Amino acid sequence: MSDDKVDTGRRRFLTAATTVIGGVGVAYAASPFICSWFPSAKAQAMGAPVKIDVSKLEPGAQLTVEWRGQPIWVVHRTEQMLEKLKGLDGQLRDPESHEDSQQPKYAQNEYRSIKPNYLVLVGICTHLGCVPMYKPEVGSLDPSWPGGFFCPCHGSRFDMAGRVFKGVPAPLNLVVPPYFYEGDTVIVVGEDKKAA
Secondary structure (H helix, E strand, O other): OHHHOOOHHHHHHHHHHHHHHHHHHHHHHHHHHHHOOOOOHHHHHHHOOEEEEOOOOOOOOEEEEEEOOEEEEEEEOOHHHHHHHOOOHHHEOOOOOOOHHHOOHHHOOOOOOOOOOEEEEEOOOOOOOOOOEEEOOOOOOOOOOOOEEEEOOOOEEEOOOOOEEOOOOOOOOOOOOOEEEOOOOEEEEOOOOOOO
16 A cells, blocks of 8 residues: 555656746747747848948939838939029928928928938838939929929929929928938938937
8 A cells, every 4th residue: 555655746846847848848839939029130121220421422413222121312412403492482382391200300491401412312202102203404394393303103293302392292292211420421311310
């Protein structure tokens, strides 16, 4: 009858060992699921800030880079382009950029930029997401064209500050992404810091 004795120490050891091994198994089984919650390296890289060196960008020229899968335009505006922005207010939907979602506070000015000569925009039309064309030449679309951006898909027009004209399908100005200057000629797109 000595075989009927219960070895409680051994029972506790087996229960603890089974629990630990079961916990490890659950952790291994759950790790792929938990890891799927985190963005991939490719997704993280797409959202990372982009540095743009504008030191060699000629006046009047446009440069395109990609950030978060979107085209980012940097235009080195000439003094003539900046002069043409004046006097367009009556032709524009939101000439003073009142719609806060379209630009950071530091770009809510007549040039929609930190430095007047450099315009930084998301190159996507606010109508249906087309990519407008850069048409800086005065009169290139019609005699009254002051230069700017033209969306050939539906005819939306934007001035050289990305402000939308009245009477076109696009409802809002082009978006100014968050950006700041890292030195005089390097623009960092994707981070929102105070203008220097």
